[in-house]
Amino acid sequence: MKEGYEVVYKRPKTLLDKRMHYCPGCFHATIHKLLMEIVEEMGIQEKTVGVCPVGCSVFAYDYMDIDMQEAAHGRAAAVATAIKRMLPDRYVFSYQGDGDLAAIGTAETIHACNRGEKFTFIFINNGIYGMTGGQMAPTTLEGQKTTTSPYGRNVQKLGMPLKMAEMVSQLAGVAYAERVSCNTPANTRKAKKALKKAFEIQGKGLGTTFIEVASNCPSGWKCTPVESLDWLKNKVYPYFPLGVFKDVPAVKEEV
Amino acid sequence: MPAKGYVEISMEGCKGCGLCVIHCPSKCLELNTSDTNSYGLHYSYLAKEDVCIACANCAIMCPDAAITVYKKVG
Numbered sequence: 001m002k003e004g005y006e007v008v009y010k011r012p013k014t015l016l017d018k019r020m021h022y023c024p025g026c027f028h029a030t031i032h033k034l035l036m037e038i039v040e041e042m043g044i045q046e047k048t049v050g051v052c053p054v055g056c057s058v059f060a061y062d063y064m065d066i067d068m069q070e071a072a073h074g075r076a077a078a079v080a081t082a083i084k085r086m087l088p089d090r091y092v093f094s095y096q097g098d099g100d101l102a103a104i105g106t107a108e109t110i111h112a113c114n115r116g117e118k119f120t121f122i123f124i125n126n127g128i129y130g131m132t133g134g135q136m137a138p139t140t141l142e143g144q145k146t147t148t149s150p151y152g153r154n155v156q157k158l159g160m161p162l163k164m165a166e167m168v169s170q171l172a173g174v175a176y177a178e179r180v181s182c183n184t185p186a187n188t189r190k191a192k193k194a195l196k197k198a199f200e201i202q203g204k205g206l207g208t209t210f211i212e213v214a215s216n217c218p219s220g221w222k223c224t225p226v227e228s229l230d231w232l233k234n235k236v237y238p239y240f241p242l243g244v245f246k247d248v249p250a251v252k253e254e255v
Numbered sequence: 256m257p258a259k260g261y262v263e264i265s266m267e268g269c270k271g272c273g274l275c276v277i278h279c280p281s282k283c284l285e286l287n288t289s290d291t292n293s294y295g296l297h298y299s300y301l302a303k304e305d306v307c308i309a310c311a312n313c314a315i316m317c318p319d320a321a322i323t324v325y326k327k328v329g
């Protein structure tokens with residue numbers, strides 16, 4: 001360090017000093033980093049348990065220096081339910097892609113939310129199956145081309161993309177639901193705030209907390225990382241708006 | 256006048272995504288397109304040292320936590 005200067009940002013210690021396998025510019029890495037910053041700031045490293053999905057983030061346990069458990073494809077909510085019920089004093093989160101949470105795991109997701117399981121969902125919605133080579137997901141946009149929708153998603157045949165944060169906010173068990181993104185420094189700061197808020201609400205045991213990340217997949221979208229930010233702004237946010245869909249603690253405070 | 260801040264970017268940790276470069280308000284970062292790290296990727300570096308304001312926007316955007324930000328004391 002140069003003399004007369006102090007550190008204002010450095011990599012959190014809770015993020016292991018390993019190279020993450022994600023493609024350049026992938027928000028999976030951004031969210032891992034934000035999560036580990038929060039764990040470090042809240043001093044809850046020994047009390048946090050994550051559940052990994054099947055998808056690009058299948059190796060998330062290799063990067064986060066906390067207790068983690070791998071789940072079968074789509075079943076992270078069931079595994080997180082068990083962990084949180086057995087160890088209620090822990091901060092438990094499931095970390096899941098859109099193929100995992102909103103396709104094969106839809107039932108587990110909805111029922112865990114409806115039961116008000118007191119863990120935090122971290123839902124990485126990149127509108128595609130990144131890991132398996134860019135197939136269509138339930139969240140793929142109308143007209144979006146993927147390897148299994150080469151002419152664009154036909155919503156007449158396949159229905160409209162699922163809005164998970166809006167859907168789960170209708171369920172009584174859910175205490176907090178927000179959609180965030182990481183396309184700008186301001187939005188990335190907001191994403192971190194939302195993740196922290198979800199953990200704080202979890203700490204109070206108020207219900208299920210659900211953070212959806214309008215994420216990117218430069219490789220699957222066949223664009224550069226910088227171009228993926230334009231796609232997010234021009235195509236994704238108009239359909240998947242960022243914001244808070246449910247905030248039970250805030251409503252309670254108003255009353 | 257000495258700069259308000261400066262950054263250190265891990266050459267091997269950088270994947271050359273460019274997200275830090277486009278979000279630096281002082282335009283002090285650039286991608287080195289004439290060299291690569293051991294992964295064969297271009298890497299970002301502090302090209303204009305004197306204009307960094309230590310805002311940490313670059314570090315917040317960096318998915319791979321490759322950037323450390325320093326600020327002048329006082």
Ligand SMILES: Cc1ncc(C[n+]2csc(CCOP(=O)(O)OP(=O)(O)O)c2C)c(N)n1
Pocket residue numbers: 054055056057073096097098099100101124126128129130131132137
């Ligand atoms: C039971 C089962 N069915 C299908 C697969 C193949 N598979 C692996 S990852 C994946 C989906 C990944 O997409 P997503 O959850 O959106 O994660 P991403 O890679 O985009 O982060 C699928 C279908 C599998 N591994 N196991």
Ligand code: SF4
Pocket residue numbers: 021022023026027028056126130131216217218219220
């Ligand atoms: S394939 Fe997509 S989601 Fe997977 S690491 Fe690469 S950019 Fe990220």
Ligand code: SF4
Pocket residue numbers: 260261262278279280281282283284306307308309310311312313314324
């Ligand atoms: S700290 Fe701010 S001014 Fe300095 S390089 Fe990073 S983004 Fe640019």
Ligand code: SF4
Pocket residue numbers: 025264268269270271272273274275276298299313316317318319320321322
């Ligand atoms: S954001 Fe990080 S990985 Fe991307 S170019 Fe900048 S330093 Fe490299």
Ligand SMILES: [Mg+2]
Pocket residue numbers: 097098099124125126127128129130137
């Ligand atoms: Mg996906």
